[in-house]
Amino acid sequence: MSFRNAWIITQKEFSIIRLRKSLIYFYVVLPLALSIGLPLLVWHVINGASIKATDIHYISGLLNAFEFFFAIIAVILASYTAAYSIVGEKIQKSLEPLLATPISDGEIILGKSLSAFIPSFIAVVLGNLIYMTLMDKITYSILGYSYYPNLSTAIVLLLLVPFGIILSIEISTMSSSRVSDPRSAYQLSMAGFIPFFIVYVLTEISVISLTSTTLLIIAGVVAVADVLMYPLVIRTFSREMILTSWK
């Protein structure tokens, strides 16, 4: 496995991503919607009513759940990018000549994964930085301290987001092998987003609360899923399977 070869693939993917306006738009709009929208929402709530002590507790709970949104958009962005990248090759039938070059299956999958990982991770981290700054400014007067950054943020950004991105890339790869248009690949790979959504709903109905411990456990579960999925992905993305079994 040569990282150099994988990186050549990544660069090629980047030059295609750059040309896909819808993708760029997605990368800018989704994180910005959260990083500006959520603070605006909180600002609206705070300004609209007199704040009681119970509200302060409520607000900090809300902020933890908000953090989780960033993990969700990371997953959406990565799935979308990975699905487009693999189904794109499939539609253009460019995998066969590519596989005839002295590059290994692993290098191709690594290169493609990086091209989905890097931009979605960067977009989410940048969006989150903006979010934290704005949110601190808005909530400082009520809470009396800067809520962000905190341990939960670190767990979300450094563990949950990267593990979530990896899982969504794995799922995208698997589903891309079964369909032949990017839209359905993307929809299929949204399956990776369902567990995250369930967790979110559970917090909303107060079955679980997103404390640092809960977040850590979720990140751990996602990491285990990453590892379990890996051999399946490698099998699906083998040259023999690509050329003889992919639909």
Added chain:
Amino acid sequence: MIYVDGLTKTFGGFAAVDGLTFQVKDGEIFGLLGPNGAGKTTTIRMLACLISKTSGDARIDDFSISNKEDSFKIRSIIGLVAENVGLYEELSAYKNIDFYGKLYGIPENQRKENTKHLLEELGLWGVKDRPVGTFSKGMKQKVAIARALSHDPKILFLDEPTANLDPEAAKVVRDSILNLKNEGKTIIVNTHNLDEAQRICNTIGILKTKLIAIGSPEHLKESLQSDKTVIDLEEVTDRIVAAIKAVSSAQFEIDGRRLVIYVKDPQTENPVLIKAITSVGGNVIAVSQVSPTMEEVYLKAVREKR
């Protein structure tokens, strides 16, 4: 040198390619000729180490397709133009080729030089920065060929490079294949077009899961020839039929006022046939020679095999 020995591929229980044995000498064009589903693509894919073989072996230079280590070496000395061009439509012609140059580990300066040379040679330098999605089929095929040459491989595999092209584009592609031969490349080309195979190949293998016949175009032509002489008459009479039977043992069919005669050697047989027809008062309106289609030669080959 390419040595193929008993190469076989089965999918489930179904044999797609069965026991192929042939050799391709350096600098030669070898044509795999066969109808759809004959196993041409499967053969090239095994040789390019894209899919595994079920049994048998093939060696390219000193490397075996059965050996995983060797498979990387094989892939670095071959170029493949697949059945579908498989270009990145959004990227420019230049970028498509440059990307492959990088994969083959060609240093940047040399890559620039090679890419320029290839694009110029194929008359694409002027459009090098246009996305290939905007190109015609013929131009795309040329980019695919240029891309397969980005590392100046000794050996080229071309999978039906002129299928789906209009005759003019097909000619341009055929000419560039011949140029490559003159540069000393060893080429295996898949085709279902007999005429094309005859024009560009040194050796032709007729494939239908098994290799049915193999030899130079001349050799195959002699052994498999089934040229048709088509004679349109004012009227086909019993006397004419009898006269033909008297001078020729060739198989023939009557189709209304048309006689279709399967001749071995039109040059000597046609004048005799015409003379026989006119001698019994037949009025010849038109005579035409129909070269065998791939299918006819192929069918003949299968029949002889049985």
